[in-house]
Amino acid sequence: MNNFLQYWEHISSSDRILILMGGMVLFWVIEGYYPLFTFSYKRFRHAGINMVFLACTLVLNVIFGFTTLKICDWVTIHHFGLLNMIQLPEWVRMILILLSLDFFGQYAPHFLMHKIKWMWKFHLIHHSDTKVDVTTGTRHHPGEWLFRESFTVAGVFILGIPVSYYFLYRSVSGFFTYFNHANIRVPLWLDKPISWIFISPNMHKVHHHYKRPYTNTNYANIFSLWDRLFGTFAYTDPSKLRYGLDVLDDKTDEDIGYQFRLPFDKTIKSDY
Numbered sequence: 001m002n003n004f005l006q007y008w009e010h011i012s013s014s015d016r017i018l019i020l021m022g023g024m025v026l027f028w029v030i031e032g033y034y035p036l037f038t039f040s041y042k043r044f045r046h047a048g049i050n051m052v053f054l055a056c057t058l059v060l061n062v063i064f065g066f067t068t069l070k071i072c073d074w075v076t077i078h079h080f081g082l083l084n085m086i087q088l089p090e091w092v093r094m095i096l097i098l099l100s101l102d103f104f105g106q107y108a109p110h111f112l113m114h115k116i117k118w119m120w121k122f123h124l125i126h127h128s129d130t131k132v133d134v135t136t137g138t139r140h141h142p143g144e145w146l147f148r149e150s151f152t153v154a155g156v157f158i159l160g161i162p163v164s165y166y167f168l169y170r171s172v173s174g175f176f177t178y179f180n181h182a183n184i185r186v187p188l189w190l191d192k193p194i195s196w197i198f199i200s201p202n203m204h205k206v207h208h209h210y211k212r213p214y215t216n217t218n219y220a221n222i223f224s225l226w227d228r229l230f231g232t233f234a235y236t237d238p239s240k241l242r243y244g245l246d247v248l249d250d251k252t253d254e255d256i257g258y259q260f261r262l263p264f265d266k267t268i269k270s271d272y
Helices: 002-009 013-033 043-077 090-113 117-127 134-138 142-159 163-181 188-195 201-207 225-229 256-264
Strands: none
Touching: 002 163, 013 134, 013 163, 043 134, 043 142, 043 163, 090 117, 090 142, 090 163, 090 225, 117 142, 117 256, 134 163, 163 201, 188 201
């Protein structure tokens, strides 16, 4: 276990990028052979649009990531945080940290972005994709990234999470982001048992349905526990779903300029 944590504490930037892009490429290939939906779209153009948003996220990670790592170091040096107040087996500690950061970094800010109008306007960009595939997982407005990272940092500080577990969480969360968004056909007999513990592909696709009530369900990214606990869990036949949003014109989903301006467009209905 010590060697495992040492790896994540000192993981190189190249390894982090390899893990990030490797997961995307893996599911990109799989969805090419076993697609859930056969979209009539230019797959590489669609990916290119979403890669623009990924590039923005990577730049923000470079700019603000230093602060997060400093906070991780500070709580470790000063033994600060709730998890530093109790002695736990390391494997239990690891599970609790992944569970907790899934709440702080994903469920909580995601839930709020569906409840607070001005935050929802930033989240519109993610939901505006009418051809949800693995690259949709990278489609986030820079403003949304700031919301999520602020909550993640709060979780790191409150719980007292060291840098090793922060990097581990980022990689696990990235894997599930690609897994959940990938346009892959998963049989019910396999997908449903996965959803008992984790966020499964079919489960997350429900969240991308174009209108309520399904849009306002399934907020977590790794564990389905949070949605089940707070009553936001939903499951249905994915073949009956339609992607996009009923408040937007589907034709605008690949207009980058329009997408970046969406949060500031007062003509867009935002009562989510």
